[in-house]
Amino acid sequence: xxxxxxxTKEAALAARISExxxxxxxxxxxxxxxxxxxxxxxxxxxxxxxxxTRVARLLDFEPQSLPETDPPGQILxxxxxxxxxxxxxxxxxxxxxxxxxxxxxxxPVSAALERYPERVGALAKSGFKSSEWFAAMQASAPQDGACxxxxxxxxxxxxxxxxxxxxxxxxxxxPGHLIQVGHGATxxxxxxxxxxxxxxxxxxxxxxxxxxxxxxxxxxIVQDEAGKGHHIGHHHFTQGKDSQLTVRTxxxxxxxxxxxxxxxxxxxxxxxxxxGCYLPNGxxxxxxxxxxDHAHPDGQSDELYKGLAxxxxxxVFNGKIMVHKDAQRIEAYQSNANLLLGERASVFTKPExxxxxxxxxxxxxxxxxxxxxxxxxxxxxxxxxxxxxxNLLVQxxxxxxxxxxxxxxxxxxxxxxxxxxxxx
Amino acid sequence: MSAAxxxxxxxxxTRKEYEFGFTTDIASDKIPPGLNEEVIKLISAKKNEPxxxxxxxxxxxxxxxxxxxxxxxxxxxxxxxxxxISYYSAPKSAAPLGSLDEVDPELRATMDKLGISLEExxxxxxxxxxxxxxxxSVATSFKExxxxxGIIFCSMSEAIQKHxxxxxxxxxxxxxxxxxxxxxxxxxxFTDGSFCYIPKGARCPMELSTYFRINEAGTGQxxxxxxxxxxxxxxxxxxxxxxxxxxxxxxHAAVVELVAKDDAEIKYSTVQNWYPGDAQGKGxxxxxxTKRGICETRAKISWTQVETGSAVTxxxxxxxxxxxxxxxxxxxxxxTNNAQQADTGTKMIHLGANTxxxxxxxxxSAGNSQNSYRGLVQIGPRARNARNFSQCDSxxxxxxxxxxxxxYIEAKNPTAQIEHEATTSRIGEDxxxxxxxxxxxxxxxxxxxxNGYAKEVLNKxxxxxxxxxxxxxxxxxxxxxx
Numbered sequence: 076x077x078x079x080x081x082x083t084k085e086a087a088l089a090a091r092i093s094e095x096x097x098x099x100x101x102x103x104x105x106x107x108x109x110x111x112x113x114x115x116x117x118x119x120x121x122x123x124x125x126x127x128t129r130v131a132r133l134l135d136f137e138p139q140s141l142p143e144t145d146p147p148g149q150i151l152x153x154x155x156x157x158x159x160x161x162x163x164x165x166x167x168x169x170x171x172x173x174x175x176x177x178x179x180x181x182x183p184v185s186a187a188l189e190r191y192p193e194r195v196g197a198l199a200k201s202g203f204k205s206s207e208w209f210a211a212m213q214a215s216a217p218q219d220g221a222c223x224x225x226x227x228x229x230x231x232x233x234x235x236x237x238x239x240x241x242x243x244x245x246x247x248x249x250p251g252h253l254i255q256v257g258h259g260a261t262x263x264x265x266x267x268x269x270x271x272x273x274x275x276x277x278x279x280x281x282x283x284x285x286x287x288x289x290x291x292x293x294x295x296i297v298q299d300e301a302g303k304g305h306h307i308g309h310h311h312f313t314q315g316k317d318s319q320l321t322v323r324t325x326x327x328x329x330x331x332x333x334x335x336x337x338x339x340x341x342x343x344x345x346x347x348x349x350x351g352c353y354l355p356n357g358x359x360x361x362x363x364x365x366x367x368d369h370a371h372p373d374g375q376s377d378e379l380y381k382g383l384a385x386x387x388x389x390x391v392f393n394g395k396i397m398v399h400k401d402a403q404r405i406e407a408y409q410s411n412a413n414l415l416l417g418e419r420a421s422v423f424t425k426p427e428x429x430x431x432x433x434x435x436x437x438x439x440x441x442x443x444x445x446x447x448x449x450x451x452x453x454x455x456x457x458x459x460x461x462x463x464x465x466n467l468l469v470q471x472x473x474x475x476x477x478x479x480x481x482x483x484x485x486x487x488x489x490x491x492x493x494x495x496x497x498x499x
Numbered sequence: 500m501s502a503a504x505x506x507x508x509x510x511x512x513t514r515k516e517y518e519f520g521f522t523t524d525i526a527s528d529k530i531p532p533g534l535n536e537e538v539i540k541l542i543s544a545k546k547n548e549p550x551x552x553x554x555x556x557x558x559x560x561x562x563x564x565x566x567x568x569x570x571x572x573x574x575x576x577x578x579x580x581x582x583x584i585s586y587y588s589a590p591k592s593a594a595p596l597g598s599l600d601e602v603d604p605e606l607r608a609t610m611d612k613l614g615i616s617l618e619e620x621x622x623x624x625x626x627x628x629x630x631x632x633x634x635x636s637v638a639t640s641f642k643e644x645x646x647x648x649g650i651i652f653c654s655m656s657e658a659i660q661k662h663x664x665x666x667x668x669x670x671x672x673x674x675x676x677x678x679x680x681x682x683x684x685x686x687x688x689f690t691d692g693s694f695c696y697i698p699k700g701a702r703c704p705m706e707l708s709t710y711f712r713i714n715e716a717g718t719g720q721x722x723x724x725x726x727x728x729x730x731x732x733x734x735x736x737x738x739x740x741x742x743x744x745x746x747x748x749x750x751h752a753a754v755v756e757l758v759a760k761d762d763a764e765i766k767y768s769t770v771q772n773w774y775p776g777d778a779q780g781k782g783x784x785x786x787x788x789t790k791r792g793i794c795e796t797r798a799k800i801s802w803t804q805v806e807t808g809s810a811v812t813x814x815x816x817x818x819x820x821x822x823x824x825x826x827x828x829x830x831x832x833x834x835t836n837n838a839q840q841a842d843t844g845t846k847m848i849h850l851g852a853n854t855x856x857x858x859x860x861x862x863x864s865a866g867n868s869q870n871s872y873r874g875l876v877q878i879g880p881r882a883r884n885a886r887n888f889s890q891c892d893s894x895x896x897x898x899x900x901x902x903x904x905x906x907y908i909e910a911k912n913p914t915a916q917i918e919h920e921a922t923t924s925r926i927g928e929d930x931x932x933x934x935x936x937x938x939x940x941x942x943x944x945x946x947x948x949x950n951g952y953a954k955e956v957l958n959k960x961x962x963x964x965x966x967x968x969x970x971x972x973x974x975x976x977x978x979x980x981x
Contacts, residue, residue: 123571400898400899401898403898413910415910415912415913415915416913417913418913419880420911420913421909421910421911422908422909422910423907423908423909423910424908425905425906425907425908426904426906426919426921427903427904427905427906428893428902428903428904428921428923429901429903429904430893430895430901430902430903430923431900431901432895432898433895433896433897433898433900433925434898434925435895435923435924435925436922436923436924437922437923437924438920438921438922438923439904439919439920439921440918440919440920440921441906441908441917441918441919441920442917442918442919443908443910443915443916443917444915444916444917444918445913445914445916
């Protein structure tokens with residue numbers, strides 16, 4: 076036996092994470108990803124997609140193998156949903172729905188792989204995984220995640236809530252969730268991730284969804300993570316002809332977070348809506364990278380990301396609209412608005428358009444600024460304190476995104492923001 | 500159905516020959532291709548430069564050797580072989596000229612063809628022209644008249660001889676040698692360019708203009724322009740460029756530095772019409788240019804550019820808003836056709852308080868071209884109450900062309916106000932329909948709409964150039980929509 080010599084720091088990090096994953100149980104085959112992981116560069120600020128996102132410190136991350144904890148408490152207790160709970164990448168609670176070979180399946184990926192390997196196999200293959208280090212890392216040692224297979228024409232009557240909990244301590248987790256919505260089917264999914272104040276681990280998770288022809292998927296992502304953890308999320312969607320996709324992301328609380336959202340419209344007449352909001356304060360860091368590929372004609376997309384950076388926090392937004400050759404009659408709108416409130420806060424945004432077809436209507440708008448002085452003056456003249464007026468304006472600013480969530484989630488995110496920024 | 504089939508005018512446009520593609524057959528002094536320390540020493544010796552200038556060049560050459568050619572721009576091209584270029588070419592009659600009448604008649608004819616008859620200019624338009632052919636300045640008009648005001652307007656080599664202190668004080672302060680690959684190359688081998696100095700409080704009474712032309716085959720053009728506007732002064736500077744039609748790619752790597760001291764204003768306009776290559780993308784000029792200005796307190800720098808030529812453009816005229824209350828402006832129309840590629844935009848770097856910048860960029864893509872806007876707006880932590888407005892519009896003429904926008908917005912001060920908006924579309928059918936039913940032909944309608952589209956920028960050009968720019972644009976506009 077020859078001893079494996081790890082020469083680079085990133086190879087050592089990959090080895091440490093893989094080892095931790097192996098201990099908790101890898102679900103699926105990561106061999107292909109391991110191949111290209113070794114060839115990919117570890118992100119540095121010299122790489123365009125990581126220009127503002129520093130991950131050098133993560134190179135020293137040492138995942139600890141800590142004892143298993145009790146399942147987390149129920150979130151949104153009044154919410155009538157089919158619940159699947161995962162703790163640090165392991166399936167810990169929830170009932171499995173299995174209606175046979177071509178029927179509805181809601182459960183962990185591990186069970187789906189055992190029962191229907193052919194249905195699950197093709198889902199997790201995203202080209203992105205062969206081009207980005209952290210995505211390849213996740214794919215090379217994937218953990219369990221939710222698997223939702225909605226058969227053709229099925230209209231689910233109940234939303235599905237995927238709850239991923241990251242317990243305290245320096246743990247590593249690499250959950251991989253899979254969603255497939257069949258022809259003409261509809262599904263509503265909530266992806267919820269949380270962690271307690273003592274968490275300081277690395278959450279490097281993925282979600283791959285395929286939305287079939289004329290299908291409709293609504294996904295609400297809530298990230299409510301206390302502690303000092305790092306979270307890198309890879310969310311990939313492919314859409315069929317005339318399909319509808321809505322993704323709303325609320326970063327309610329995060330110490331250091333990077334979201335990569337990618338949508339590929341793989342059929343004509345697809346419609347995508349993706350909205351998001353973020354509100355880092357203190358020394359927090361939130362980075363949203365989005366990309367939509369209009370690969371076929373007659374597609375539409377509507378993107379809206381709003382956020383603010385307070386204190387010494389950093390907010391990053393990068394949105395790319397790509398209209399491929401011959402993808403005519405595309406209507407793509409992108410809007411990004413930022414409030415910069417802290418003396419030492421920073422906002423970096425890069426709204427990109429790359430267009431190779433001529434009959435398109437594409438636009439993006441991007442603003443960075445402060446409160447409207449007149450609005451502030453109006454509220455003050457009505458007897459509000461400056462803080463109360465600020466808070467009201469922030470709420471109004473975020474409402475455009477938050478109001479799109481179901482009321483229960485909207486209220487929760489609102490309450491978290493209120494607690495963090497001291498709204499009354 | 501392609502646009503060209505049902506529109507004869509578009510066909511005419513896409514076949515339109517490059518108007519300035521002639522070569523001038525005059526004897527020239529050209530050194531063999533290749534780049535090494537000896538060549539740099541030779542250039543410096545030919546120009547009879549002082550020792551410090553040679554040292555500066557050699558240092559720059561060392562820096563350049565350690566640098567890599569950048570690849571981040573959204574353009575694809577065969578990298579030039581830097582050893583196959585001749586770094587010095589000058590029309591033979593390089594003896595000092597007493598008056599314009601002594602200029603080589605062939606050269607005079609060239610200028611006439613380019614529409615910059617020095618005589619005419621002298622009498623009618625009151626524009627002082629510096630004409631740079633193959634990197635060497637051959638004629639500068641109106642020198643005495645400017646001299647009365649203390650304004651220095653001459654070629655860079657003359658400035659190095661006659662005003663070494665001024666050159667030494669400012670050269671490389673805005674665009675350092677190490678700034679990028681092409682600025683380092685330029686610093687090592689630049690052969691000429693224009694130098695302009697406006698003393699304190701002077702208001703330059705006429706437009707200063709430089710006309711650049713690459714004439715010789717197998718040469719590159721590396722000119723260096725330095726404009727220094729002292730406290731409270733004003734100058735408007737124009738620059739035009741053309742090159743003959745050749746099958747090979749010619750390299751143009753210029754550096755332009757502007758220094759605007761307190762309360763000074765510099766207006767810098769460019770009409771760039773280098774040879775763009777033929778319809779298949781063969782030949783054409785690689786235009787890799789570094790242009791940057793620095794603004795002291797309450798100073799203003801305004802860049803206006805009309806970009807219609809070059810096979811590949813890589814150009815970001817920028818403003819460093821160092822002083823409080825300074826202003827930067829960037830107005831651009833970039834037209835690409837056939838196989839042209841352009842990656843152009845600006846950088847507005849706000850360092851001082853109450854700084855203000857405006858960016859208006861209009862891209863028009865036709866044929867198989869790729870047209871990108873790339874811009875940076877950076878608000879530093881000390882730039883209180885900085886304000887930026889950016890607007891980047893793209894107009895697509897064909898379904899084989901591309902229009903791209905890559906804006907970078909970095910804010911580090913909570914008092915910053917930044918707005919950016921970009922749209923991409925083709926000419927609205929409803930707009931054309933409206934014009935048609937008012938009795939206009941389709942070509943007139945398109946001309947009207949696109950002219951209106953670019954008007955915001957064209958209006959910023961000085962009158963003399965606006966005419967040329969409109970003419971250039973109109974060639975590209977006629978019926979280029981299907």
